[in-house]
Amino acid sequence: MSATDEAQSQIPTLPASHSGIPTYLLEKAQRAKQAVFDTRTKGRNQRQRLPVVPQGIERDVFMQALSELKDELGEENVEINDKPLVDGWYMEHPNTHDMMTILDEEELVASAVVYPGSVEEVQKIVAWANKYLVPIFPISMGRNLGYGGAAPRVRGSVTIDLGRRMNKIIDINPEDYTCLVEPGVSFYALYEALKERGYDHMWVDTPDLGGGSIIGNTVDRGVGYTPYGDHWACHSGMEVVLPTGEVIRTGMGGLPGNNTWQCFPYGFGPYSDGIFSQSNFGIVTKMGMTLMPNPGGYESFMYTFPREEDLAPLIEIIRPLRIAQILENVAQLRHVAQSVAVLGRPRSEFYTGSGPVPFSILHEAASKSPIGDHTWAYYGMSYGPPEIRAHKLALVDSSFRKIPGARKIDPSTLPADDYFFSRDKIAAGIPDIHELRWVNWTPNGSHIAFSPVSPIRGTDATALFKLGKELHDKYNIDFFPAFIVGLREMHLIVEIVFDRANQTKKKEALDCLRELVHEAAKLGYGEYRTHLVLMDQVAGTYSWNEGAVGKFNEKLKDALDPNSILAPGRCGIWGRRYRGRGWEMGLGKEESEGHGVGVGFP
Template sequence: MRLPTGVSEADFKRAIDEFAQVVGKEWVFIDPEDTLLYRDSYSPLWDQPDERQASAAVAPDSTEQVQEIMRICNKYKVPIFAFSTGKNLGYGGSAPIYNGSVVLDLKRMNRIIEINEEKHYAIVEPGVTIFDLYHAIQEKGYRLSMEMMDPAWGSVIGNALDHGCAHTTTYGRDRFHDHCGMDIVLPTGELVSTGMGALPNATNSAEFHYGFGPYLDGIFTQSNFGVVTRMGMQLRPEHEAYRAGIIYVPKFEDLHRLIEIESHCTNSGIANGMTHFGSPVQGPMLGEGMGAMKAFMGRSELMKILHTQGRPDSKKLEIYAKKEKMGFWSALIKFHGPKDVIAAQWDYCRQKFLDIPGAWAEDYGPVVTFPLSKEQEAQLNTPGHAEKVHLGIPSMNRFDFQAQFNEMRSKPGEVSTGHLFFAPVIPKDAQSVLKCQDVFYKAMTDMHIHVQPGHFGRMPMGWFNRSFIYLVPLNVTRVPSVNKKEVEAYKHLIKVAAENGWGEYRTHAIFNDEVMNVYSEHDHALLNLHETIKDALDPNGILAAGKSGIWPKHLAAQRARVRSL
């Protein structure tokens, strides 16, 4: 039996027995075969001594049970790590950050407490997945639209708390912006309701965010300050229609105007779906599928131009793009709303983009109207048509693409078993895009990490309309030497990015300390504040030690490590 660090076997057994009295013996897991289910499937530390693993697991069914579990953990100083569904693969999954912690599995708390069609909101528990909420809305026949992430098997609450991104009508905002009101169990076992929920008998906790006094909800995102057991999520009336258009520009230097005009359209609220930028002459856009990737790699003349050290010759690419009518850069623009309105919005945006010399515009797939017919739905996720996620329909399509992409990248004896994404936030302008392409290319080659042809065509993700997220993919395998190399490369990328003023908004669990360390302005003042709050709310330091690089006071050595990295 694995014991949490610093907890005696006798105290651990007492805690396990008391957990069983609260949730039932069948919902406490201590057998190695059971606890192995809580491993991080994408862990680059797989089967290594420092792989993060749980000592036990407990699965409560209610907020009251969560409170009792917290009190027991305080009594015996047992570290505990909470998660909603544990589906955040690539970020650590359900494995605890502090090795040997008990995991608090909230999947049984999967009740949809309310869906209000008239006022457009839902109130859910942490075990409710995107699929669950979507299907409940459909089964009730409600004309509601929900913001969509991918893949959709994750928790509504968990994704929002980790600043997951929306693809549909709230372009530019993470999903936490749609939350309204929370119930939070503090590490001491106390229950707090935020916003209007703090008012007894209030009936609008999912409609008005603030209540009275300081607004505290944000400190419970990406933190270890409490366990959210209930949350309001604001929805929208069902869209009337969806359409998309794609803009192509012919020259390397056109990227500046392309981004500038897109920012004008989206910051004005005229284009209101998530924009996908690309470089057709350097690689397919995310979501175009493996067919497009294989067809692209079959262009032998183009591959000769791209197979080069450093940035490929832009003039040669321009000539090739003109010959093949491909465009050098592209922007896929999306619109949700009444059919006539979005037609006018697309027309306005198209005219703006056509001010770029040589630019051209095309409709991207047919206009989609709601509710969807069976024929319309059957066309989704096929070439030339919208992805389900862009219409607010849950899907696992991204995993299918990622699995095929990983298989294509795998080498003999180094089969990919997952991935890590280094994901820094960069300014939304062409200068920053081109700079980060060069910076990360050099960083990867310096670390002897293979860079795929087309690296310089990999455009940042437009998940947030006023910033870019530049994804750098790294493979995870079951080969320790390969994984060690990838982990070191990831740490190197964190430092290189910080030197250029770029920091991650989200990261894998094993890199929390390294990422928090680079947010060091004013002698780590932000981390100092985090730790002050942590020690006040969690005096015994039991909850999710190390989350976001925040360590409790009794783990002073780990605290010091963050600042010394």
């Protein structure tokens, strides 16, 4: 298939495909896809290849093991990864590798992909992996783009794609405002199900892009933008297959016949759910989530602020309003660079010089946009009946106008396709796809994120902004900062956009990110999640008391996964078959593979 044919091919839709898009977004998705391919210069991969065999197992033994697995699951549910790697795009992404790879595409690649259709089949795969000591890497849908996508950390791992055949919405309870889902249920799919069943009194909280798995996003501690934006805090009850094959249900699910599994997350005794988030301690096959009540009305608002130095006083204004929930939702404070990039136009339309685009040019571009020139843009939402909203919005307005030159944007002056209306939908629990536009900033646009967490304080915001700007300038990279403000903390999300066909740009992006992580840690700021290739480095920054938390994780890993078969290396946690053999990546070491695996375990 040519690039033109690929760009114009039909996008999968719901409910025909579990990974499809709702029909209300189909036209918008087609435009987004065309824009991706319009800027793509990287040719379609024609590299002929044999399946990668994981270290520690002979090729003949491995191929025989895969044949045995086909007998267990059905030949159609085991795919050997021996064809050229196809990148696709957001809605038609690969499950064999990282479509936005920062390394060579063969570095983090699966040997095969298997598709279980039930918990029992997941158990069969786990038993098989223990028998042959094959590393396995579970994904829900593999759309964690910017953090590694579907790629396994250990080259040659067998990817367990849980989404294709385990994608049921098991329950939606309209009285308790809860749901129970399998890994293949996307935010798009749950939103459509609520509408189809007439449950307009309930909302689903959604991230910037709605195509990801609810379970996958939640266990990686992703966020959305309603008051229910902390997804991990909104989950209740998990079913998990352990690396030795046992199945457990956490919380109230441990009591047979219990009907409060999705209502009360804790149950009795130690709260074990946390060890299955950002870890490699189990495979989550079911998860309960709480749904947000329809507040009976909502109103989006947007303010812009003119100067870079407005950041610190603005954050000081935001903090008390956010803690008091006058600013109610998980909102975004975005820099003008992102405002320009999200227009969806390539960088070359604004600047063709070397180095980062000068801020003066970004301001000139912003001045020609519907919202006008600015340095910071705050997107928020107020909820409830009109009289309640009016009171809260008046408080916000009087507070924000303490910043000289603050402007409230009138939505009626904006075109229908303005980014404001995408934020409006997302803050109202309506999934969208608009956010994808800024990836078109470079040819073959890819991204990788710097994601430190700090208190909501002007000094912290200023320190992180200064660090980010200095290092982006050092590595000739455009700086796209956005502060995502929670109740008592904020995430600075900096998307580094790079051309994945350009080896120089890839190296600059990775070098910049490594130095950002290193320098931020020296200032006391840690990442809340990260890309596969940064996991060892980020885990290493949590080094208090000689790395006590890392040692604790290793103890849990060895107890729960004695053969080290489940997602080795994920979040910097290595089982004892891998430890001490050079698998860790970090400053000065970009090789993703180590020197063999241990024998004689457990």
